Amino acid sequence: MAFVLLTISFLGMGHPEILAQGTNATNATNATTASGSDGSPVTVVMPAGSAAATGGGGYEPDPVTVSPGSNIIWDNQDNALHTATSGDPQTAVLDGIFDTGYVMANQQSAPIPMPIEPGEYTYFCTLHPFLTGTVIVE
Secondary structure, eight states, rough: OHHHHHHHHHTOOOOHHHHTTTTHHHHHHTTTTTTTTOOOEEEEEOTTTTSTTSSSSOOOOSEEEEOOOEEEEEEEOOSSSSSEEEEEEEEEEEEEEOOOOBBBBBBOOOOEEEOOOOOOEEESSSHHHOOOEEEEEE
């Protein structure tokens, strides 16, 4: 009976009331960098020229902040093959948390699920280890 009453009261709310619930300054800030309210993935760009150690380009944005369990798509706008692989870029040791696999030039990765545990996750390109980034899950 309680379930039916809760369902009816929820369905009776207008769209603005539903969207307003749980909104605060923190949620408003996260909305600019986390997955959209429709669950759409966040996009991180591998910019043109990022295969050159002196190119100065890195993953954009860096860092990227997402909600727990969000998906990220890496968009390779370079003319070289890249990866986005979690681990320690200093030692090139992979940690197995996420990996795009090879992302061909001018292609996008599949949506890659991020951890549900809050924290900072470093990643790098296994082919160009100077290309590094950080995903912040909060």
